[in-house]
Amino acid sequence: MFDIVIVGSGPAGLTSAIYAKRAGKKVVVIEKSIEGGQVATIGKIENYPGFAQIDGFELADNFVRQAKSLGVEFVQDEMIDLKFEGDKNIVIGSKSNYEAKVIILALGSVSRKLKVDGEDKFLGKGVSYCATCDGNFFRNKNVVVVGSGDSAVSSALYLLPICKTVSIVSKYPELKLKGYSKDILNKLNGVKIYYNSNIERIEGDNFVEKIKIDSIEKEVSTDGVFVSIGRMPTTEFLLGKIELDEKGYIKVDNLMHTSRRGVYACGDITNNTVKQIVTATAEGAIASMQALKDMQK
Ligand SMILES: Cc1cc2nc3c(=O)[nH]c(=O)nc-3n(C[C@H](O)[C@H](O)[C@H](O)COP(=O)(O)OP(=O)(O)OC[C@H]3O[C@@H](n4cnc5c(N)ncnc54)[C@H](O)[C@@H]3O)c2cc1C
Structure with a gap:
């Protein structure tokens, strides 16, 4: 005992x-x-x-x-x-x-996963589940945040002053905000939001280089993918x-x-x-x- x-x-x-x-x-x-x-x-x-x-x-x-x-x-x-x-x-x-x-x-x-090709392969090599932890490693780089809720918005806001560009990929027609008011969208000025969209795969050589989003034809170049679809x-x-x-x-x-x-x-x-x-x-x-x-x- x-x-x-x-x-x-x-x-x-x-x-x-x-x-x-x-x-x-x-x-x-x-x-x-x-x-x-x-x-x-x-x-x-x-x-x-x-x-x-x-x-x-x-x-x-x-x-x-x-x-x-x-x-x-x-x-x-x-x-x-x-x-x-x-x-x-x-x-x-x-x-x-x-x-x-x-x-x-x-x-x-554990972080909720996207369950797409490349997600596990690029963990720590462009794929992250924590903007406050890893954002600084993407200084002046292009990043994509995946998610629709408060944590995705909070990740985007955190990354905005650090990164060259920040985009959000949301599977819904609008962000699902609980903690933030709609006014927050003004602060996301400059953030491109892909609504009704899902990431299909993450690609690269040693690090993330691009992603395929289902709502658009062409692949999108990016240095990082921050998955903010919740933890469990x-x-x-x-x-x-x-x-x-x-x-x-x-x-x-x-x-x-x-x-x-x-x-x-x-x-x-x-x-x-x-x-x-x-x-x-x-x-x-x-x-x-x-x-x-x-x-x-
Ligand atoms: C990519 C990433 C980057 C991060 N960067 C930072 C950072 O820069 N700074 C920071 O402060 N935080 C960071 N974090 C968050 C930080 O890692 C966590 O907050 C911290 O590890 C939590 O510690 P914990 O002991 O509660 O849980 P964990 O570290 O998750 O440890 C829990 C352990 O319990 C074990 N376990 C679970 N269930 C069972 C079971 N049924 N039986 C036996 N064992 C079990 C697991 O295997 C695991 O080893 C980051 C997280 C991630 C994912």
Whole structure:
């Protein structure tokens, strides 16, 4: 039986692990994929304090090595269910089960994909899912934002002063704005919007060079494609076990408690709105410190 089982080895989970282990707890981190989480797949990061610029893989590796050097145990497994037996919380994995006094869920979220040819091939080579993270790498270049909602508009607004040209490809006849008023369109002055359009494929050699949009005959030259069609949590298996919001994110209070005693959540998987490394690490620290406090009671 572990004191704390942490699911997910991104910045949130690893920060939790570092705090818990330093407090002398028996901790295991369960990871189904790459140790270090999304960060390990990012190119350059320029907004994590302490590093003016750092390679995503290097930062992720630093997190992992710090946790391992403290003696945090890592297991390669996928959590597929969660069970509660009295005071015991049990993570059901596809390979094994893990009993703990406390469970910290740091599952992250995944970007919705366009599911078109070239999208996976050019990930990090012109295809991005995060304008605030990667926009600076497209300074004075031509970029296309794919999406119709607030996040697509927010990406376009962010990219506008940085890039040479910004276009939006929206599958609808108009943008579907919830947070922004229609006046925002004035601020998008200079942004070409392809309405009723979908990207059919992304092409290039080593980097993105052009895209095919279904509503126009000719291919469109571009250096970058920012996919802003939303992110999604993968929490279907938690339905009915802990409270989720309408999008499937885990509801937490400001101390990272979920609706179930002994289960905490942190990072991109929570219903908090800012999804960045610095907020993931902060929430990871809060989850762990609060869990330690609650365990003492
Ligand atoms: C292309 C890109 C660029 C970005 N650039 C920046 C940037 O420059 N600056 C910045 O601050 N943020 C950036 N971000 C956002 C940042 O990566 C995330 O906010 C951060 O990684 C969230 O950390 P996390 O620990 O909550 O989740 P994640 O990093 O997503 O880690 C979650 C981990 O949980 C694992 N997991 C999920 N479900 C299960 C399961 N059932 N069983 C076992 N393991 C599971 C996943 O495999 C993953 O490793 C970027 C994101 C992307 C996609």
